[in-house]
Amino acid sequence: MSRFSDNATAAAKDKNLQTALYNATERFKKLRADVIGSIDFESYRKKASAVKSDVIDHLSYYLDQFEKNAEKQGTKVYYAEDAEKAKEIALRIIRDNNGSLVVKGKSMVTEEIGLNEFLQKQDIEVVETDLGEFIIQLAGEKPSHIIAPAIHKTKEEVGRLFAEKLHIDYTDDPVKLTAIARKELREKFLKADIGITGVNFAVADTGSVVIVTNEGNGRMVTTVPKVHIAFATVEKIIPSIKDLSLFLRLLPRAATGQKISSYVSFLTGISKEEKKNERSRHIIFINNGRDAIIAGAFRNILSCIRCGACINVCPVYGFAGGYSYRATYPGPIGIVLTSLLEGISNRSDLPFSACTLCYACQEACSVGIKLTDMIRELRRAAVDRKSTGKKLSIMMRMYGTVFSSPELYKLSKAPINMMIQKGTKKHE
Amino acid sequence: MNSFDNIKRITSEKNIRLRSPLKKRTYDKLQLFIKEAEAVSTETMVIKRQNIETELKKLVNGKKAWVEQDIFPFDCCSTAEADIAVQKADFGIAETGTVVVTSALFSEQLPSLLPMHHVAVVNESDILRDTEELFGKLGTAGIPHRISFITGPSKTADIELNLVKGVHGPGKLTIVIVENDEKM
Ligand code: SF4
Numbered sequence: 001m002s003r004f005s006d007n008a009t010a011a012a013k014d015k016n017l018q019t020a021l022y023n024a025t026e027r028f029k030k031l032r033a034d035v036i037g038s039i040d041f042e043s044y045r046k047k048a049s050a051v052k053s054d055v056i057d058h059l060s061y062y063l064d065q066f067e068k069n070a071e072k073q074g075t076k077v078y079y080a081e082d083a084e085k086a087k088e089i090a091l092r093i094i095r096d097n098n099g100s101l102v103v104k105g106k107s108m109v110t111e112e113i114g115l116n117e118f119l120q121k122q123d124i125e126v127v128e129t130d131l132g133e134f135i136i137q138l139a140g141e142k143p144s145h146i147i148a149p150a151i152h153k154t155k156e157e158v159g160r161l162f163a164e165k166l167h168i169d170y171t172d173d174p175v176k177l178t179a180i181a182r183k184e185l186r187e188k189f190l191k192a193d194i195g196i197t198g199v200n201f202a203v204a205d206t207g208s209v210v211i212v213t214n215e216g217n218g219r220m221v222t223t224v225p226k227v228h229i230a231f232a233t234v235e236k237i238i239p240s241i242k243d244l245s246l247f248l249r250l251l252p253r254a255a256t257g258q259k260i261s262s263y264v265s266f267l268t269g270i271s272k273e274e275k276k277n278e279r280s281r282h283i284i285f286i287n288n289g290r291d292a293i294i295a296g297a298f299r300n301i302l303s304c305i306r307c308g309a310c311i312n313v314c315p316v317y318g319f320a321g322g323y324s325y326r327a328t329y330p331g332p333i334g335i336v337l338t339s340l341l342e343g344i345s346n347r348s349d350l351p352f353s354a355c356t357l358c359y360a361c362q363e364a365c366s367v368g369i370k371l372t373d374m375i376r377e378l379r380r381a382a383v384d385r386k387s388t389g390k391k392l393s394i395m396m397r398m399y400g401t402v403f404s405s406p407e408l409y410k411l412s413k414a415p416i417n418m419m420i421q422k423g424t425k426k427h428e
Numbered sequence: 429m430n431s432f433d434n435i436k437r438i439t440s441e442k443n444i445r446l447r448s449p450l451k452k453r454t455y456d457k458l459q460l461f462i463k464e465a466e467a468v469s470t471e472t473m474v475i476k477r478q479n480i481e482t483e484l485k486k487l488v489n490g491k492k493a494w495v496e497q498d499i500f501p502f503d504c505c506s507t508a509e510a511d512i513a514v515q516k517a518d519f520g521i522a523e524t525g526t527v528v529v530t531s532a533l534f535s536e537q538l539p540s541l542l543p544m545h546h547v548a549v550v551n552e553s554d555i556l557r558d559t560e561e562l563f564g565k566l567g568t569a570g571i572p573h574r575i576s577f578i579t580g581p582s583k584t585a586d587i588e589l590n591l592v593k594g595v596h597g598p599g600k601l602t603i604v605i606v607e608n609d610e611k612m
Contacts, residue, residue, distance in 0.1 A: 020588070023588070023589060024589060027589050038449050039449045040446070040447060043444055043445070043446055043447075044446060046444050047444040047446050050444060069568075073573065129596065130586070131584045131586040131587070131595055132584075132586035135586065135587075148585070148586060148589075149586075150586055150587070153587075153588075154588060155587050155588045155590070158587050174587040174588065174590040174592050175590075175592050177587055178584060178587070178592040178594070178595055179594075181595070182594065182595060182596060185596065186596070189596075190508070205568045206568050206571050208571065214582070214583050214584060214595075215582055215583065215584045215595040215596050215597070216541060216582035216595060216596040216597025216598075217595070217596045219537065219541055219576065219596075219597065220541065220596050220597075223534050223537045223538065223541060224534075240568070241563050241566070241568060241571070242560075242563050244559065244563065245448075245558065245559040245560050245563065246446060248559060249449065256585075258468075259449075259464070259523070259524050260524040260526060260577065260579050261579070262468075262578070262579050262580050262581070262582055262583055262597070263576060263577065263578060263579075263582075263597070264576070264577035265574070265575070265576050265577075266571070266572075266574065266575035266576075267573075267574060268571055268572070268573050268574070268575075269573055270573065271532040271533065271573045273532065273533060274532070274533060274534060274573075279534065
């Protein structure tokens with residue numbers, strides 16, 4: 001694994017990248033600043049944080065409730081302990097439906113588990129349909145920002161890429177390039193048998209999957225193909241449809257400076273008539289290390305709604321760009337999540353080299369995650385480990401918290417079983 | 429939900445009271461709806477009920493159009509072939525200039541998705557203040573299988589942050605508001 005500081009130094013020398021990063025982060029910051037004041041941001045994020053903490057405290061309960069309500073309406077619910085299991089489940093659904101062409105909406109969790117590569121190896125065609133994702137898929141790259149995946153590409157680069165891969169005449173006009181993508185992808189939508197998306201919110205009291213997009217690809221992917229498979233990490237749950245008013249005001253404001261995104265889709269099961277048409281909806285809840293995070297001192301990181309605000313305000317991201325992190329999630333949220341998911345000792349340079357402790361991210365976070373404090377804590381843990389020679393001091397810290405709570409202790413004893421025993425409720 | 433969960437939820441909700449961004453003062457729902465819709469490049473028209481057919485025909489005549497049967501019969505094209513589609517929306521949301529299309533069938537989502545121009549017809553009386561009001565109306569048991577909030581045209585800023593409309597969905601959205609019948 002190349003070091004963050006080396007990657008960032010290289011990035012700093014790339015002129016195109018520097019211009020793209022500067023323009024994008026400044027634009028996002030301004031868009032957010034213009035509109036965030038139209039709500040009482042402090043109360044909103046406090047409330048969002050309270051709702052999300054409640055979800056994490058009672059995750060089994062809410063997962064259970066979601067499952068019951070979703071299945072009543074005809075959605076099939078699956079649980080996957082890890083990435084491998086999640087991919088297997090998806091493959092089984094695709095095979096059962098004789099699927100060969102998958103269209104995808106933008107989803108970070110499928111990046112996290114490496115879904116595309118896996119399906120392609122099984123001879124299944126996978127087409128990304130978010131314009132940014134489509135561009136980087138053509139280029140054979142990975143997203144460099146969670147909201148704007150192709151942030152690092154100039155329009156000339158996109159023009160050359162389209163000319164080469166789609167065999168068309170060169171143009172660098174964004175309007176024309178978008179029209180070309182529309183046409184190309186429209187054909188794919190109409191032919192596809194399977195639609196795969198992430199989830200912005202999984203609503204426990206209705207069993208709905210909520211997806212927020214601007215392009216409309218999220219609606220296409222969940223409307224045209226007969227089968228919809230949604231991937232959600234367990235923390236995407238929210239208790240009630242009533243909580244959505246809060247999150248639907250926060251997320252678009254923080255992410256793209258909009259009062260609401262162009263499209264919000266609520267997908268709740270499948271009607272009886274549509275079942276006869278062999279339509280089906282599936283949701284795969286993925287743990288992939290979340291149980292260990294819940295059991296530790298950094299559990300609040302799971303409140304994240306992936307708005308990207310912390311990334312846009314981060315001065316280090318602003319010159320290092322997304323790739324320097326060599327991780328699915330870049331920026332401050334990425335430093336913390338990556339350290340926790342991949343192990344602090346494996347990525348111990350991140351909390352040091354990728355952060356100046358300026359606190360901009362903590363101030364910006366839409367759900368009040370103490371990002372900078374967490375990064376500080378990760379540093380301390382790494383230093384502790386060095387000076388005391390204790391190998392897993394960070395784990396010890398976590399277990400400090402764990403032992404103080406019998407419920408968490410139970411969780412930590414049976415990490416994988418959490419998903420299976422999710423029926424176990426608190427206080428019972 | 430058991431009592432401890434309840435206690436926890438009630439307490440945290442009590443501590444933080446959220447206000448909808450809409451100010452308490454009286455405001456005209458229709459005016460706000462139009463203002464917010466136009467702010468995101470939606471076109472709006474307010475028409476009288478008896479003029480629905482004549483007004484809408486002006487929009488679709490001579491075009492490859494799809495029109496919802498109940499509005500008036502218009503035999504032309506499927507939603508996939510049409511350049512313009514006219515469909516009733518169930519609600520409007522004033523806070524964001526949003527129209528809400530609910531459905532049980534997938535095909536009912538296509539008019540607002542496939543053609544380049546989507547025309548949503550909404551009754552003034554179905555314009556709600558905000559999502560709180562909508563969710564209150566919908567309840568939780570047996571909510572429609574699909575609910576779509578549609579606000580402005582489909583758009584992207586993925587190429588060097590240039591705003592381009594009509595990526596996958598319509599590049600143009602028109603909301604036709606049918607005025608409340610005059611009160612006596
Ligand atoms: S950590 Fe906070 S600011 Fe960063 S993406 Fe998540 S919710 Fe947004």
